[in-house]
Amino acid sequence: MRLLALLALTSVALFAAGESLGLEAKAKELNIPAIVMFFIFVGATLGVTYWAASKTKSASDFYTAGGGITGFQNGMAIAGDYMSAASFLGLSGLVYLQGYDGLVYAVGFLVGWPVILFLMAEKLRNLGKFTFADIAAYRLAQKEIRTLAAFGSISVVALYLIAQMVGSGKLIQVLFGLPYEWAVVLVGVMMIIYVTFGGMLATTWVQIIKAVLLLSGVTFMAFMILQNFGFSFEALAQKAVDTHAWGQDIMAPSDKGKIKDPVSAVSLGLALMLGTAGLPHVLMRFFTVGNAKEARKSVVYATGFIGYFYLVIAVIGLGAVVYLTPEHAPEFFVDGKLFGGGNMAAIHLSKVVGGDIFLGFISAVAFATILAVVSGLTLAGASAISHDIYGQVICDGKADEKKEMKVSKISVIVIGVVGVILGILFEKQNIAFMVGLAFAIAASANFPILFLSIYWSKLTTRGAFIGGFMGLITAVLLVILGPVVWVGVLHNAEPIFPYAYPALFSVTVAFIGIWFFSITDNSERAKSEIEAFEAQKVRSETGFGADGAVSH
């Protein structure tokens, strides 16, 4: 692990050296103090990973290490997962570019949490399994449900991965002056190294530490910004309105942004709210604590931290509007455009308020966050392929462990390569927006199955399988045919599907599909699945029968 860390760091240095060899002469000089800080913090995070990994020996150790994690720690870890590059870089960038629209995302991302707590968290926990697929397959047929869950997870992971790749690629580009494509390839390589050899062992601890660092960092930024305005948010807003090209329009949802029409607004709202309950790597966190009490507490802590974070992001976004102008800070602009794009607003701003050292700190925290989130996502995707599809579906659950591990490692590399390619294709997209799309897919493919398997006794395997795929395919197709991919990536003139947000349509398709194909299912299997609901309900309410896994 230490060797790998070294290897990874040298590869960064090598790439950085490429710059001085004249491979990229893009108006940026190497910022030595920032880079030193960057290496210190990334190195420290890798050190923590190494330390924590050495304390947890086996794979099962990792999952049940949950017993030792308190509600507070788990809340921090959830917050760490959630305050990814997309939230930090994407939301502040969105506020920088489009003003208030960024806050609509923030509110939507947050509101999912109370709803998960009230309606899903406890039941999921009481059903006492580890992954989304396990819960959905509690009384339904393994093969079908696992196939569906695997495809759903892979699609969500892919889109989420794009967002993180773009964020980290831009970050490396800005910090080291590398060409964007090189930066993304470098991130892809580091990610593959990190996952294939280090694994996910220490993510919880890394996330906790980063949550603390990031919260302190953004608090400092907001403090420094507000200080210049006599701690008056209103004075800051006044200055932002005077500076921004949109003027007063940045102070409210605007027709100029992506949330133009009623359909987009409702669709986005639906995706953000329901998507959280369908993100595989977030749902898993409910099983890492000792008991139901701690699980509930962790949601309160997570909601508190994330809510605070989003409020601070509003200040940072407006601060970026004020300080990052070609007149005020010409050093951050190349050809009249912000270097690295809107996603880098928070990074440049950190230099304005805290100098090179703070720039290095914030870049390192952001980069380490991305690396951990990306590794978690890649592992989730790889295990969906190796465990669910290869192990359970292709080999009928009889695959030998070595082969499964091999498939898993190959999957990591494939996902890494795909992530790099997609990351390059989607360079210009705002990353908060890309995460919005990942949420749309989670809301369409995973959420309906999960929700109905808990609450609707008449759900059958056939309904879940056909309806779930209808939702997933609709969501993916509408993303491809919509303005983002059809126009933005494939460069067609007009999108076939006019709206940027598919959730309103795809979630509806999923629910109707599941309902229709369940109630028309008269097979024997369907009957026994409906009968099994009673026992599942008692267990989901009390946790009895799951006690071995739940409260040890």
Add this chain to the structure above:
Amino acid sequence: MDKTLVKKIQANPNYIELVSKRSGFAVKLALFVLAIFYSYILVIAFNKELLGVKLDEASVMTWAFPVAAAIIIVSFITTLIYVKRANGEFEDLTNAIKEDVKDDL
């Protein structure tokens, strides 16, 4: 869990109380949060200008910001309310049921 145990638990008065109280409470809180959030989204969808109304003509500050902050804060407070009750009352009821059926578990 076999069928007789399922039936037994379902007939247990503590279980009936737990399920009805908890789902009633959870659904009410969820509807409360959903109602607030979707009102917000529907305003954005159909009447954006409403959020752009200024708090005070002399300033640039609009209702949009305090409303967003309020939704975030209310979401947090509802989770707090739920967890307070769930970790006290509901946890006690669950333990009471466990006590009642412990010989069959």
